[in-house]
Amino acid sequence: MNIDKIDKFLKMKSSLNVSGLEKEAGIKGRALSIALSDKKDLSEKNWQKLLPILNNYGFGNLPNKAKIISIVNNKGGVGKTTTTAVLGEAMARRGLKVLMVDMDSQGNLSQIFEVSTENGQVADSMLDIDLLLNQVEVNENLYIVPSDLKLQKIESELLTAISNQHRLSAALNITLIENYDFVLIDCPPSLGLLTQNAINASHSCLVTVQPESSAVVGLDTIFKVISDIGKYSGRNVAVEGILFTMVEKNMVHDGFKKFVRDTYANVKVFKTEIKKNVDVSKAQAMKEQLFNFKSKSVVAIAYDELIDEILN
Ligand SMILES: Nc1ncnc2c1ncn2[C@@H]1O[C@H](COP(=O)(O)OP(=O)(O)OP(=O)(O)O)[C@@H](O)[C@H]1O
Ligand SMILES: [Mg+2]
Structure with a gap:
């Protein structure tokens, strides 16, 4: 689930905030904050918008395996x-x-x-x-x-x-x-x-x-x-x-x-x-x-x- 990984990443990067990311990625309707509180994945469209922004902050470097x-x-x-x-x-x-x-x-x-x-x-x-x-x-x-x-x-x-x-x-x-x-x-x-x-x-x-x-x-x-x-x-x-x-x-x-x-x-x-x-x-x-x-x-x-x- 992409939302678990995003949740973990945001906990690690305490300087990032959700509304700032939503704005930067052009995601509307507080979709990311709602997905995080409901523990539901983002829609494919929003995920594609958010991913490059997250990667700018090092999301891609999160280890998949230990x-x-x-x-x-x-x-x-x-x-x-x-x-x-x-x-x-x-x-x-x-x-x-x-x-x-x-x-x-x-x-x-x-x-x-x-x-x-x-x-x-x-x-x-x-x-x-x-x-x-x-x-x-x-x-x-x-x-x-x-x-x-x-x-x-x-x-x-x-x-x-x-x-x-x-x-x-x-x-x-x-x-x-x-x-x-x-x-x-x-x-x-x-x-x-x-x-x-x-x-x-x-x-x-x-x-x-x-x-x-x-x-x-x-x-x-x-x-x-x-x-x-x-x-x-x-x-x-x-x-x-x-x-x-x-x-x-x-x-x-x-x-x-x-x-x-x-x-x-x-x-x-x-x-x-x-x-x-x-x-x-x-x-x-x-x-x-x-x-x-x-x-x-x-x-x-x-x-x-x-x-x-x-x-x-
Ligand atoms: N940043 C620090 N400031 C003050 N004291 C420290 C610091 N880091 C470690 N020490 C102290 O220095 C001593 C040696 O540290 P530590 O046990 O971490 O080294 P080590 O390399 O694991 O030693 P060993 O090779 O014996 O396993 C310990 O008593 C520890 O409390
Ligand atoms: Mg030692």
């Missing part, structure tokens, strides 16, 4: 888990249905959302393809498949297993991921088998980078791994972009940001930057979702703005 994005960096502590959690929250608040996958045996993402692994976790479905991923609802539109140390234990078991780089992809394929708009995979701080499983399952990778020397050094390797996984699996895995995290206003950070932009001129670097702000650690310490803790936090607002860059 878009799967891995949040990657083999450097530890550079905001991968925070990005997965807060971007997930922000997307869900815009009406997008999101599945977060905890691919890290540290289980930080699962801990932030206080999700128990008792009824199943990523490791179970990776070992047994017939086991559906345990999708736990943590907020409206927001789901997580949890993990704990068991994931580390099965990594060695997987070393000799058949199709050991494609286990997560297979698990996602039998799960009804078409129900979701986005799947966000929180990777561990390594480029080993678990991260390779995540990238193999993904359409793209978002690389979080704290603009400091040690975090910038490994970027070549990360891009090579992403490109090699694409090559060897016969498909393209895109780099969604580099996201600067925990950014501080000082010359060191400014210098490293410039270095990254200059060195990786052919890679998208998101305009949105995530500032270092104490709201993040406070919310995580209190086991609260950042938007519930402080919806006007600069970090919450920045992750919300990042959605527009991902969708456009």
Whole structure:
């Protein structure tokens, strides 16, 4: 039904208003607002008038199937888990249905959302393809498949297993991921088998980078791994972009940001930057979702703005 998709799009693009769109498209008699409140499709004539206008605002970029994005960096502590959690929250608040996958045996993402692994976790479905991923609802539109140390234990078991780089992809394929708009995979701080499983399952990778020397050094390797996984699996895995995290206003950070932009001129670097702000650690310490803790936090607002860059 086209009206459901329009409804979702308008929730995401809060700056658009219905009467403005009706005017721009030349639709008379409040047909769009009536169709939205009655949950009935627009007539073919009105739909044809409206579609090009909606496309000008990025309607065509709405994923039809879940878009799967891995949040990657083999450097530890550079905001991968925070990005997965807060971007997930922000997307869900815009009406997008999101599945977060905890691919890290540290289980930080699962801990932030206080999700128990008792009824199943990523490791179970990776070992047994017939086991559906345990999708736990943590907020409206927001789901997580949890993990704990068991994931580390099965990594060695997987070393000799058949199709050991494609286990997560297979698990996602039998799960009804078409129900979701986005799947966000929180990777561990390594480029080993678990991260390779995540990238193999993904359409793209978002690389979080704290603009400091040690975090910038490994970027070549990360891009090579992403490109090699694409090559060897016969498909393209895109780099969604580099996201600067925990950014501080000082010359060191400014210098490293410039270095990254200059060195990786052919890679998208998101305009949105995530500032270092104490709201993040406070919310995580209190086991609260950042938007519930402080919806006007600069970090919450920045992750919300990042959605527009991902969708456009
Ligand atoms: N924007 C931010 N402002 C302040 N603190 C932040 C921010 N983003 C993350 N942090 C804090 O920095 C620490 C590391 O962040 P996070 O756990 O997201 O990194 P990670 O890359 O997932 O780490 P790991 O590689 O260990 O999985 C956490 O304590 C988190 O609370
Ligand atoms: Mg993490």
